[in-house]
Amino acid sequence: MAITVTPEITGQQADENSSLAYLYEPLRVLITDSNTGAKKIYIDVSEYDSSSDNLVNFYENYAVFELNTAKTLKVDIMAIIRQLVEKAVWKYSNVDALVSGDGYKAIIPQYTYDFTVRDGVGSSVDIIKQPIIGGRTFYQFQKNPSLLPSSPTNEFEYSGLDIQETDKLFAMSFVTVDFPNLVNQGQPNGRPTLTKMTPSNTYATRVPCAGGLLWKSRLGGWMHWGFDLIEEKNTSRVNGKLNVGLFEGDSLGNPFVENDFTEIQNSYSITLKSLSVEKKYLECLAGIKNSMAVYYQRPN
Numbered sequence: 009m010a011i012t013v014t015p016e017i018t019g020q021q022a023d024e025n026s027s028l029a030y031l032y033e034p035l036r037v038l039i040t041d042s043n044t045g046a047k048k049i050y051i052d053v054s055e056y057d058s059s060s061d062n063l064v065n066f067y068e069n070y071a072v073f074e075l076n077t078a079k080t081l082k083v084d085i086m087a088i089i090r091q092l093v094e095k096a097v098w099k100y101s102n103v104d105a106l107v108s109g110d111g112y113k114a115i116i117p118q119y120t121y122d123f124t125v126r127d128g129v130g131s132s133v134d135i136i137k138q139p140i141i142g143g144r145t146f147y148q149f150q151k152n153p154s155l156l157p158s159s160p161t162n163e164f165e166y167s168g169l170d171i172q173e174t175d176k177l178f179a180m181s182f183v184t185v186d187f188p189n190l191v192n193q194g195q196p197n198g199r200p201t202l203t204k205m206t207p208s209n210t211y212a213t214r215v216p217c218a219g220g221l222l223w224k225s226r227l228g229g230w231m232h233w234g235f236d237l238i239e240e241k242n243t244s245r246v247n248g249k250l251n252v253g254l255f256e257g258d259s260l261g262n263p264f265v266e267n268d269f270t271e272i273q274n275s276y277s278i279t280l281k282s283l284s285v286e287k288k289y290l291e292c293l294a295g296i297k298n299s300m301a302v303y304y305q306r307p308n
Contacts, residue, residue, distance in 0.1 A: 011049075011131045014038045019153035022085060024134040026120065026198065028155045028187065029086060030228070031093065032143030037135070039081040039125060046127035049073045049081050053092065055119040058112070058138070058199045064119060067092075075127075085123060089139055093117045100303070103181040103222065106230070107202040114301070115161075115185055115228055116140055120198050138198030142228040157187035161229030163292035171207070180220045180305060181206050185229040218280055219306045223299040233293055237281040247271040278304065 013022055016036040021027040029035050039049055050072055055065040071088060073081050098113055100106050106114065117139050126132035140155075148166070160166040162185075171182075186201045218238035225231045247270060285293070296302065 010042055011125055011127060011133050012040045012042075013125060013133050013135060014040070016082065017153050021154070022135045022137075024136060026136040026138060028140055028157065028159070028198065029137045030143045030155065031086065031090060031117070031139040031141050033086060033149060035085040035137070037083055037085060039083060041075060041079045041081075041127050041131065043079075043127055043129050043131055045129050046079065046131070047075055048128060049075060050126050050128055051083070051088070052124040052126070053088070054122040054124070055092070056122065058116055058118055058120050061120075085135060085137060086139070088123070089117075089121050089137065092119075092121070093139065103183065103204055103305075106183050106222075107204045111202055112199055114141065114224065115200055115202070116198060140228040142224075142226045144227065157189055159227075161185040161227050162225040162231045163227065163295045164231065165229075166227060167288065167292055169288060169292065180222075180232055180234050182222065182232040183230040217307065219304060221280070221296070221302060221304055223296050223302040226295055226298050231292070231295065231299075233282065233289075235280040236283045239279040239281075241275075241277045241279075243275050245273045247273065 014037060015022045016038055017034075020029075020035055022035060022037045041049065050069050053065075053067040053070045054063055055067075056062065057064050071083070073083070075081060094117065096113075098110060100111065100114070105111055120136065120138045123135040123137070124132055125135065140161075143149075164171050182205055184203045184205055186203070187198065188200070218235040220232060220234040222230055222232045
């Protein structure tokens with residue numbers, strides 16, 4: 009007499025061993041209870057600090073479901089996690105800030121989640137998940153639903169490209185992400201190691217003429233690229249009206265009209281161009297359209 013939990017999609021993991029999962033991908037599990045006296049399924053949620061593994065929050069009976077006559081239930085674990093994840097805006101001033109302090113919170117949420125699935129009559133199982141902020145395309149997910157600590161965290165890694173072989177990266181600093189090996193039961197620590205890197209090839213001493221971009225990849229890590237040309241525009245506009253009821257003249261007889269400046273609008277834009285980009289890199293760079301955070305690095 010026991011509860012069994014089986015992922016609906018073959019290749020995904022949902023058990024007591026801590027494992028990774030993208031926050032914006034589904035993780036539907038089929039819960040089956042062989043206890044004849046079970047009427048409901050209760051899900052308790054424990055939030056562990058991703059850095060220290062200390063228990064921070066515990067939600068008893070966070071989700072309660074009625075069992076049907078077949079004693080089966082389908083639940084999306086990641087949908088529950090998305091309800092719990094802290095909604096916050098993190099601002100970073102430079103690459104050093106991305107690899108220290110709260111920099112890891114741009115890769116994973118603050119907590120690792122332990123789900124205790126029980127039926128109230130003695131049976132229970134645990135599911136431990138470490139979310140990664142991101143989500144693959146349908147093609148990437150369909151090709152390989154599993155997610156391991158060694159899985160690629162940006163489009164360059166996914167395509168198997170050597171980022172040291174192109175001069176478009178120049179001497180830009182970038183960020184690499186390495187996840188720990190999450191195989192030990194009861195050890196949910198999933199905080200990645202973030203490292204600030206620069207190219208080590210013959211282009212390492214060059215500086216991009218127009219600076220570069222650093223953006224959040226949908227695969228969880230960071231992408232980067234240097235540019236050859238830049239166009240900057242800074243425009244201002246004053247919105248107002250003339251107070252035509254107060255025409256006066258100065259000592260020379262010129263009319264004086266009082267202005268009512270109700271609004272001043274300023275806008276600043278940057279247009280960057282990268283020349284002679286190979287197709288294999290363009291396919292990786294296209295991911296910037298779906299990025300939730302883009303940073304511009306000026307030369308030097």
